[in-house]
Amino acid sequence: MKNSLLVKILLLVILVLVVIGGIYIYEDKYGGKDNANKDPIAIDDLVKITDKSDLIRVTEPIPNSVIKSSFNIKGQARGTWFFEASFPIKLVDANGKQIGTAIAKATSDWMTENFVPFEAQMEFTAPKLAEGSAPQVATGTLIFQKDNPSGLPVNDDELRMPIKFDLSAPAQQTVLLYYYSPSKDQDGTANLMCSKQGLVPVQRKIDITKTPIQDTVKLLLKGELTSAEKAQGITTEYPLQGFELKAASLNSGVLTLTFADPYNKSGGGSCRIGILWSQISETAKQFAGVVSVKPWPEELFQP
Template sequence: MNKNKVLQIVLFVLLFLIVGLGAYYLYSKGVICKSPTRTDEEITEEGLYKTDEGVSFELISPLPDSEIDCKFTLAGKMPREWFFENSFSYSIIVDGKEVLAGSVQSKDDYTEKEILEFAEEIECKEGCIGEGEIVLKNANPSGLPENDDQYRIPVKFTSKCSVEEVVEETPKVAVVKLFFGNSEKDPDFEKCEVTYEVKRTINEVVAVGKASINELLKGPSTIEKSKGFYTSIPSGTELKSINIKDGVAYVDFNEKLIEGVGGNCLTSRIRSQITNTLKQFPTVKKVVIQVNGKSEGVLEP
């Protein structure tokens, strides 16, 4: 190999080394920039939005002008300046009215990261119908209006959201007979021991005899009165107890039952009302009327 050839090779190697060392020096000094690599804390270009105050953030869902259901996920990435103790607030506005409000939580540590991820499951149970807005509001512990910031997401709800209806079970009812006097059927009030039945619907209960007497003490209804029905039982009479044993119903009232009551016809009619009302039940063959636990002399002619 001649000297010229060797010299060319040496010069080429030296040039290569010089260029390589120069490039390394510039790279280490930052003159030649490293290729950018995305970290978890960076906001991507796709889905980039700006708040009213120009804060850039990434919105993942729901996107503006999208259709959403009553249940949806509010998710994205927001600079930590928007958070206070890892949360900021939101509200849902429909027809100018706030129908739901709450807060968005981030599981990231705001003391370590510049950008915090958030994902909140939201369910709008009432008022979310048609077009509305989801308003994101920054945390503003100072309370000063100049520190407020927000971003409004226009959306359309695909279905009406309402509170689940509580279906109440219709109570079972029973039809009982009550007995009253009747001025149309006995205009001269001569049939002292005769009373006439009306039918009353009550809630079905175990103690149907007690329920029937309590209905009797209410007296005839307005419609029943228009048909001539009336009661002879004094106002203020209250049922204290009723016990049925061996076919005998022992029914105890307060003293109002006999207060101011006199005359054979009146006492007979009161007794007839109570006795006939209880004897409609197969288990009752006889009725003993008491006042404060005593039956002697009660409603006797």
């Protein structure tokens, strides 16, 4: 009886060992293959989404946003991402073709390991739509490259951001906005001359419309200077409270600009109003056919 019980126990132990061994062999033979197939995918996915936020952070544009042919770029990057206060940015389309470049400029001291704010403006030429085709949105990638003066691959790094651009967006043109730099408007004894000599043009993009003069002057009156332009000493008093362009009329070379100025912000001392008006008139004169510019009502820009 005892021998029979021992035999049964022994057979049960052997059966358990066989089952465990079979499971081990199966996992080693087949489970390993599954893991081998899965691991590269997981690693590849990890590489694609590697977090660079400890090195560079972009606040404008945001991932997958739609950009026009001229757009601003803002963010922060470690000082080690820069060289001589700058680093390159490029835009490629879905096929990897480069369609735009820009140089990001640090807006504060870059010689630090801390985060440094940067700004850039990029222009690119999107592919043209075939006549009669429906509006389309294409994809691309914005690439923020660590500046690497050594040229050594080990020092390369980049942040890739998916982006979209609207192929049906209106065509644009480059215009000049004239603002003011006091340092460029001084005589030999550093006295302010309040002259056109201090005017400085900055480039902007506007949509091509039937009213380019009005569109450009309205953009000027917003007074939107970049941090880089301000760092160069360029200034403006615009925007003025309540002051806005209402109409424009060109007749025999004379451009009449009609403004609303409910708070009389265009008045003041002769130096101030001279500079304010010069910014408007020089901006308007860049357009063909404009010989002279006058404000309406006539009492505007009077001391």
